[in-house]
Amino acid sequence: xxxxxxxPAGDLGQSSDERRYSSLxxxxxxxxxxxxxxxxxxxxxxxxxxxxxxxxMKLGMDRSxxxxxxxxxxxxxxxxxxxYDPRRFFLPWFYxxxxxxxxDEIRRTAARQELSLFEDVEILASLADPGDAMDIESLLExxxxxxxxxxxxxxxxxxxxxxxxxxxxxxxxxxKVSIHRAVKALRKKVETA
Amino acid sequence: xxxxxxxxxxxxxxxxxxxxxxxxxxALMLTVFSLLLAVAGAALxxxxxxxxxxLSDPRFWLVTAxxxxxxxxxxxxxxxxxxxxxxxxxxxxxxGVVLLVAAAGVLLSRAPWIGISPGLRWLGLGLFCTxxxxxxxxxxxAGGLWYLRRGASVHPGRSxxxxxxxxxxxxxxxxxxxxxxxxxAHVLIWHILVPGMLLGLIGAxxxxxxxxx
Numbered sequence: 001x002x003x004x005x006x007x008p009a010g011d012l013g014q015s016s017d018e019r020r021y022s023s024l025x026x027x028x029x030x031x032x033x034x035x036x037x038x039x040x041x042x043x044x045x046x047x048x049x050x051x052x053x054x055x056x057m058k059l060g061m062d063r064s065x066x067x068x069x070x071x072x073x074x075x076x077x078x079x080x081x082x083x084y085d086p087r088r089f090f091l092p093w094f095y096x097x098x099x100x101x102x103x104d105e106i107r108r109t110a111a112r113q114e115l116s117l118f119e120d121v122e123i124l125a126s127l128a129d130p131g132d133a134m135d136i137e138s139l140l141e142x143x144x145x146x147x148x149x150x151x152x153x154x155x156x157x158x159x160x161x162x163x164x165x166x167x168x169x170x171x172x173x174x175x176k177v178s179i180h181r182a183v184k185a186l187r188k189k190v191e192t193a
Numbered sequence: 194x195x196x197x198x199x200x201x202x203x204x205x206x207x208x209x210x211x212x213x214x215x216x217x218x219x220a221l222m223l224t225v226f227s228l229l230l231a232v233a234g235a236a237l238x239x240x241x242x243x244x245x246x247x248l249s250d251p252r253f254w255l256v257t258a259x260x261x262x263x264x265x266x267x268x269x270x271x272x273x274x275x276x277x278x279x280x281x282x283x284x285x286x287x288x289g290v291v292l293l294v295a296a297a298g299v300l301l302s303r304a305p306w307i308g309i310s311p312g313l314r315w316l317g318l319g320l321f322c323t324x325x326x327x328x329x330x331x332x333x334x335a336g337g338l339w340y341l342r343r344g345a346s347v348h349p350g351r352s353x354x355x356x357x358x359x360x361x362x363x364x365x366x367x368x369x370x371x372x373x374x375x376x377x378a379h380v381l382i383w384h385i386l387v388p389g390m391l392l393g394l395i396g397a398x399x400x401x402x403x404x405x406x
Binding site for chain 2: 028029030031033034036037040041044067070071074075076078079080081082083084085086088089092093094095096097099100104
């Protein structure tokens with residue numbers, strides 16, 4: 001149901017969830033801790049569904065990581081509960097917070113992936129001594145064409161992800177994933193050699 | 194920690210809260226606060242030499258009133274942005290842009306477009322005015338940051354940019370009373386555009402760092 005928080009909460013068309021949670025939040029803001037507990041328990045379920053859809057299904061994040069995000073959302077609701085105006089709808093307020101936390105998690109995950117990609121590439125750099133050139137070449141030959149080309153462009157030719165993406169026509173995320181897989185495969189080969 | 198344990202701990206640690214005032218009263222409070230600071234800034238910089246004839250010029254009043262309205266609209270947008278899920282910030286921004294364009298239109302209708310030939314002196318005077326506008330805008334920006342951190346903006350960069358822009362326009366408002374150069378190009382570029390854009394960019398940067406929660 002699409003509801004606007006620009007509309008006073010007294011208007012018709014509220015869902016039963018909206019009525020229940022806005023009433024619990026109103027009582028909670030007045031100091032009723034049992035209402036607050038009930039509210040948070042309900043919001044945890046809402047949060048799990050929302051985070052599961054946004055992060056679990058779309059990004060393949062595991063359940064415990066999703067649960068961490070749900071906890072982040074509950075903490076944000078707790079620390080920012082004074083910003084809720086009881087004359088307004090509650091659920092748009094809650095979902096705006098949930099969305100903000102989910103986007104935050106997506107950014108953090110992207111940053112972590114970028115970091116781990118470059119940490120992996122650093123390991124390859126240690127193999128790139130002139131004396132090991134033959135080994136590197138033979139290792140690269142064992143990779144599929146796409147991974148080899150992208151790894152060569154980014155690691156050996158020093159292109160950025162975006163430049164490699166422009167040059168090859170693959171998307172930036174495709175480039176990152178391919179390099180990540182290539183590094184993983186090479187690492188496995190080096191370790192088992 | 195399990196989510197249920199977190200909930201028990203949050204409910205156990207629960208205290209009643211003082212609600213954030215609504216956007217209308219917050220916007221009014223921020224506008225009055227900023228206006229007082231802008232007037233104090235103008236007084237500190239010194240009143241313009243031609244203030245008496247300017248007071249009888251309707252275009253002077255129109256530009257000043259439009260600048261004040263843009264600032265008040267910007268403060269309203271900030272108050273809306275401080276509350277998660279609250280709508281209206283986009284409409285407020287559009288209204289602000291229309292008012293700003295109207296102010297520019299009134300300025301452009303005023304002769305002369307340019308009185309001093311563009312050159313080092315023009316640039317020097319411009320940078321001097323921009324510096325003063327930025328100085329006037331700093332304190333309202335600090336106050337706005339404090340308020341926004343109490344709130345919960347889900348668009349930290351946008352909130353910071355709006356805050357900076359409002360700070361710059363408050364500087365322009367103060368310069369209306371302090372700078373006696375009447376040429377439209379000077380006022381438009383050095384009083385309004387450059388301080389607004391500069392502080393808007395700084396505000397966006399500050400917002401992304403300080404308004405995250």
